[in-house]
Amino acid sequence: MTTSSEHAGSAALSICEALLLAMNDRGLLPEHEILGILRDAASTHENAVGTELETLRHHAVADLINAIIAGGNSVRRP
Structure with missing residues (x-):
């Protein structure tokens, strides 16, 4: 994977995680x-x-x- 692709992948992951968190926070x-x-x-x-x-x-x-699931990064847990 090229550096440009790596950056694009990291950006996409960050955006998706933020969207999942926002959807959970808003009760969607x-x-x-x-x-x-x-x-x-x-x-x-x-x-x-x-x-x-x-x-x-x-x-x-x-x-x-699976590591994201295990780490609880996509949902805010009390």
């Missing part, structure tokens, strides 16, 4: 739905097919999403 989406969205996204990458390199990249994305 409850925590269980936000976690469902993240689990669906991780599952999509876990089950993706392609070349060995593509599969490794998809699994790395799934690992990152």
